[in-house]
Amino acid sequence: MTDQMPVTSPVLEMRDVSISYSGIIPAVTGVDLLVRPGEIVGIIGESGSGKSTLAQSILGLLPETVKISGQKLALSGVDLLAASDSTLRNLRGPAAAMIFQNPMTTFSPLHTLGRQLMDLLWRERHLSTLEKRQMILVALQDVGLPDPAARLEAYPFQLSGGMLQRVAIAAALLMRPSLLVADEPTTALDVTMEAQILHLMREIRNKAGVSILMISHHLGVIAELCDRVAVMYAGRIVEEGPVETIFADPRHPYTKALFACEPALISDTAMRLPVIGGEVPRPVDVGCGFAGRCSQVLDCCSVLSPPWVAVHNTDAPHLSRCHRSAP
């Protein structure tokens, strides 16, 4: 036995993780999630499905009133459920770096970007200011930011959202993280910017081998970028599998409904746009959270929790949490 971790050990491992606000209001229930080295995993779901809460729990960024419980929540092999504040602080950055939704508010409006990037490199105490500056310039160049030296003197409001998101990605990459958590990184950007940022993220994975956990409500983004996808609904992962099989053959009624609502997939002759009636409910203890909105609901759906079953059992299993998926 050695302490050396095997090469295939996951970057992020969640087993039966539940998160609740003040211990009363559940946001996430019983989530199992695995991100392996070099893998891009997507989490898709509506607003309120708990995906952002899940993303922030990975870096321990949720407020103190939030309770996280479960069997395991491990980042680079370190269990966060038992980690002290200082352990957690040391993991932030090198173990997992995060990119946020709105690049316009990611940085302080009152400090130059150079000042802020310097502060993010607080770990590199052995480096001189000049060396750090050089590191930052290289990182900014790598993400394709034009004229990086001038940007260091600039304030966030002087840059566009797309440029700021590049700066944010550069900052994250400066940490040389094992995992990049991207919480809707392109939602606030226009379409051409979105394409460029997605391209950049794929490049990061291919060149640096960084694993990426991509949170999005945009099917196109997930299809474009991810290897595997987990569909989240009302705090639970209801379907998970390789992107190709899920997009080709969605099994959970919620996933099917979600795909039916994707504007790009709706036929031109449709008279009405398809919608999923109702709202996302709070996570439920009994039965299926989607039962109230499901068009294929069975009698057992509201009383029996649906099983987590494999629908395609290849080396990358495709799983669905539905009574109808059960054999």
Added chain:
Amino acid sequence: MTIFVIRRVGLAAIILLIVAILLFSMMHLIPGDPTVVALGPRSTPEMREAFREMMGLDQPILKQLALYLGRLAEGNLGEDVWSRRPVLTIIFEVLPYTVTLALASFLWAVTLGIFLGCLAVVHHGRWPDWLIGLLSVGFVAVPSFVVALYSLLIFAVSLNWLPAIGAGAPGDIVGQLKALVLPSFAIGLGWVGYVARLVRAAMIEAMGENYTRTLRSFGVSERRIIYRYALRQALLAVLSVIAIGFGGLLTGSVFAEIVFSRPGLGKMTYDAVMSRNYPLVMGTVLVTSALYVTCMIIADVITAWIDPRVRSAL
């Protein structure tokens, strides 16, 4: 930046002009014949007529206004009714006392207030936060003249550490500083609580901003986030309130000045109003207005200096 300051000064001049016009109209709205006030009730109609002519009161009102504004532009704020000395001279005699007191009070109060506000945020939700909250409310709630009286009783009368009244003899720096301690304490204490509350609230808001979450997600220490980032945003938020408060102090703190028998604008204005010394009242109002707008200009310049967005919009 220079253009910005020039524009602000121009705006200030317009404000002062409006104040002057209002003052002038007020003088004419006050009931009673000014000549009777000046010459006494026993004066003959001929004497009053001569006086009216001498003072230009027989001229059309707009011409009077023009004359008044013209005198103001020359820096002539009129003469004291009783001593016949120029108003401006009298004001400039007491102004240094008021400015030093205001500066001393604010310097310690704002410094301590910001410090306590930060401390409360660092220990947010724990006992130091509660204690500072309690103290702040207490400081704000106690009127400054009560603080003045009690501190006078304890430190000047019982312990005899500090002088009870006066502002110190001219030239005696140590004596002047000693005389400054109790009044500035009495005036500043409320501001400590006020600034602490303001800073705490503004910091908590700043700590909830997305950018502090970014810093946290990179493992930047909470201390650095608070002192380097949140504090700057918080200062920006409380700056204008502090500037207005400072302007208020510059116009004099009547209570503290009366309790400590200290010369100052507040007490002088009070005396002038009580003795119907209108030229002196008008002069003080103009000068305090000028001090107010100066404070606001300085606050605007500091805001522009801290906030790059404001700076770029100039």
